[in-house]
């Protein structure tokens with residue numbers, strides 16, 4: 001299985017490995033251990049200290065958590081080619097969810113101990129991972145800075161960035177990082193907010209009554225300055241007097 | 247014979263605000279309150295109020311145009327709507343009321359002639375006064391052509407009560423401001439504003455307040471825009487046919503305001 005091309009491709013899909021050469025990935029694959037799982041086997045428990053990554057080779061797993069009543073809640077299902085628990089290789093945080101085999105299958109397990117052992121001998125692998133993380137962080141920072149900038153503009157009622165930012169958001173759509181997703185969700189939100197604000201403004205505009213007093217005076221004078229009008233005014237006055245007398 | 251009847255002109259700066267519709271419904275409501283009512287169509291350029299009373303050309307004999315040209319007396323012109331109403335659900339409620347229509351000619355030749363010659367104020371006025379005395383009217387409603395032209399100035403000058411209809415937008419407000427100034431310049435004794443076609447999503451209380459503040463004149467009613475009215479448009483009176491509709495309820499407020507003016 002050392003030169004398994006398919007396995008190397010699968011490892012490449014794991015975010016932290018995506019910057020590594022095929023040769024480095026082959027070295028990692030070599031140290032991973034194959035493990036049979038039976039339906040119902042628990043690979044990870046939520047809250048346990050994480051100490052290995054699993055790459056699913058065969059069969060399906062469910063990713064679970066518990067709801068407020070203590071009942072199992074399925075968050076996701078993962079199948080062949082997908083990896084779970086990758087963060088455990090780099091930090092020592094607890095598992096954020098549990099993983100249970102839905103059927104008999106096979107996974108590839110890479111423990112943190114094994115992984116750290118590889119890193120001891122292969123500084124190029126460590127560097128590849130650091131570079132990858134650094135790039136992702138750079139993008140994330142850009143996206144977050146952008147989001148902060150937009151938030152400030154929105155606070156001032158300036159939505160002009162919407163038209164200029166569509167391409168950036170489209171580019172971010174190709175990036176599967178959470179920061180890119182945040183930016184894209186943020187952008188959608190801003191457009192919706194603006195739409196609602198526009199509708200509201202239209203309603204308010206109609207309700208703020210304004211009269212152009214200069215025009216009002218001009219039009220009044222245009223009508224009242226005619227001979228027809230002065231005659232009419234005289235006649236109307238006489239008429240009203242007559243009516244009062246009756 | 248003394249003429250105590252009041253002349254009520256319904257006016258709007260722009261067309262299509264609902265003048266004819268409002269005039270017909272107001273006149274009918276006031277008639278139902280036991281008053282003797284006349285309706286004059288002085289929209290000589292585009293008369294149309296007869297349709298709302300279920301009348302077509304075949305029922306119309308002499309018109310206001312004939313009177314203005316000394317070809318007919320007021321007596322000959324008045325059409326007793328209460329006698330002419332057919333089976334229409336709303337209009338038939340007028341059977342025991344006293345309401346007459348004084349139509350304008352809808353013939354093109356008559357229209358162009360009167361426009362060319364203009365209307366003489368004293369003649370028109372004499373006609374309106376005769377209408378009131380001959381038919382012993384309490385109220386004479388005048389439906390006018392939109393805008394501030396000579397005919398409408400005449401009807402404003404002669405009225406005891408002027409009702410200006412406006413839609414709640416700035417364009418109507420601007421035009422209404424000039425009409426309000428003219429009405430005051432011509433010493434019209436009573437000025438009422440009426441809002442029509444108000445979008446239901448706006449608060450009518452706010453609209454009333456805003457407009458009253460602008461003009462210092464009372465808004466007698468804020469009538470909602472409703473497609474029910476346009477749907478009903480042909481040959482029946484909406485407020486008689488659908489008395490519980492919000493539009494009808496608000497219209498009756500305007501009718502009460504007219505009745506309360508001394």
Ligand SMILES: Nc1ncnc2c1ncn2[C@@H]1O[C@H](COP(=O)(O)OP(=O)(O)OP(=O)(O)O)[C@@H](O)[C@H]1O
Pocket residue numbers: 258260261262263264265266267268289390391392442443444469470471472473475476479493
């Ligand atoms: N509150 C309302 N909601 C919806 N439609 C209305 C309302 N009031 C009137 N309309 C409709 O608007 C149109 C114009 O009404 P109407 O003929 O009474 O106006 P007008 O001011 O007399 O018009 P013109 O200036 O042409 O004489 C008609 O189709 C009528 O049915």
Ligand SMILES: [Mg+2]
Pocket residue numbers: 265266267289294389390
């Ligand atoms: Mg009309």
